[in-house]
Amino acid sequence: MEHPFGYKHYVAYYRVSTQRQGASGLGLSAQRTSVSSFIYNRGEIVAEFTDIESGKQNNRPELLKAIAHCKQQGGVLLIAKLDRLTRNVAFIFTLRDSGVEFVCADMPEANTLTIGVMATMAQHEREVIGDRTRKALAEKKRAGFVLGKPENLTAEATQKGLVIRQQNARAHENNRRAAAYARSLRGAGENWSDIAATLNEHGFRTRRGKLFQAVQVQRLIALFN
8 A cells, every 4th residue: 555645653652640540541542532633644553652650750661662662663753742741841852862753643733842842831830830839838837737637647547558559559560560570580599689770771660760779679579479
């Protein structure tokens, strides 16, 4: 089949902020619809990657895989909306400098400059909201309010929170892959520090986007035992 001029191969990247959204498809369905509408008669999707992470995180494993795929195969990174990519302006320009072509389905005519400006504004808005929240909490504290809920400090509530965090950690796809890899390395006789270094070298990160340490590897394997 002969393709029209300008026909391209796209690598679609989707992101949802919570495990609940990832499991239910909320948000993800709308992103897929936006991407499908964009590529009509423009090209085809050759690969898809989905992260369940906060927009504040830059070390998202599936996004890094999508970028690597674009570099290796010469594809165009396609995102439904700019805020699905990142709210960190530094990352926008890191992506630009990597040489990977990318486009946002909601504003395909935008260039690197306009995308950079919008990312800067999004980051500034996030910082302003955070600053406003901190100031409001400080004012309440000065006025004598007790911040937080005392009932959440009970042993039962603490244990309940731990169980929920463990469930979320087990549901995280990157954690499952990292645990399986770490378990195989441990079975081969590797020590905890070497396993952590190997995971980091292969692009694995903790659920919060940080580098693995020996103690975190131990906890990860224990989590899935």
